[in-house]
Amino acid sequence: MIIIGIAGGTGSGKTTVVNKITGQFSADEVAVLSQDSYYKDNSHLTLEERRLLNFDHPDSIEFSLLTKHIEELKKGHPIEEPHYSYLTCTRAKETTTIQPKPVLIIEGILVLSNASLRKLMDIKVFVDCDSDLRLSRVIQRDIVERGRDVQDTLKRYEETVRPSHLQFIEPTKRFADIIVPEGGNNEVAIRILTNFIKQII
Numbered sequence: 001m002i003i004i005g006i007a008g009g010t011g012s013g014k015t016t017v018v019n020k021i022t023g024q025f026s027a028d029e030v031a032v033l034s035q036d037s038y039y040k041d042n043s044h045l046t047l048e049e050r051r052l053l054n055f056d057h058p059d060s061i062e063f064s065l066l067t068k069h070i071e072e073l074k075k076g077h078p079i080e081e082p083h084y085s086y087l088t089c090t091r092a093k094e095t096t097t098i099q100p101k102p103v104l105i106i107e108g109i110l111v112l113s114n115a116s117l118r119k120l121m122d123i124k125v126f127v128d129c130d131s132d133l134r135l136s137r138v139i140q141r142d143i144v145e146r147g148r149d150v151q152d153t154l155k156r157y158e159e160t161v162r163p164s165h166l167q168f169i170e171p172t173k174r175f176a177d178i179i180v181p182e183g184g185n186n187e188v189a190i191r192i193l194t195n196f197i198k199q200i201i
Helices: 014-022 047-051 063-074 115-119 133-148 150-175 187-200
Strands: 001-007 028-036 079-083 092-097 103-107 123-130 178-181
Touching: 001 014, 001 150, 001 187, 014 028, 014 103, 014 123, 014 187, 028 063, 063 103, 063 115, 079 103, 123 150, 123 187, 133 150, 178 187
Parallel strands: 001 103, 001 123, 028 103, 123 178
Antiparallel strands: 079 092
């Protein structure tokens, strides 16, 4: 199993890169795990307290479970990927069964921040993007998908997203084997990654 980690700031285009890569392969060839599925369950907190949490901080992720699941997939065992709701900020009861595949892509803003996780990766990718473009994508996504208004989104960006990006996410660029500027619009980088995977499988 080849393991590829794809990181980058919020709204940088990571998901687009992943979708363009996986679109070149069959469902039997590539599996994807999202870091977002592994946010810690915060059901013990009130909804108001949950909405104040910093989801761009490494402490918000249950890296131990994510690492364990990757190790199980490497052994050839299926795993149950958790579901996380951004509306309630809790982990759902439902899970998704992920079967071992020749290629596993792990995607998320903080996947290169954890040393144990990095050790499991064969290729580490950082998707780079201008901060103003990321901000516009964050505003659009948070309003449409996460039920937040513009003021809440801008406040969260200024107080947690931007400082956390500078402190925890941007520095992980140094761990990357490949840096992809312009995210999903960088067809050359996507083609290089896709061809690399095709050579392996």
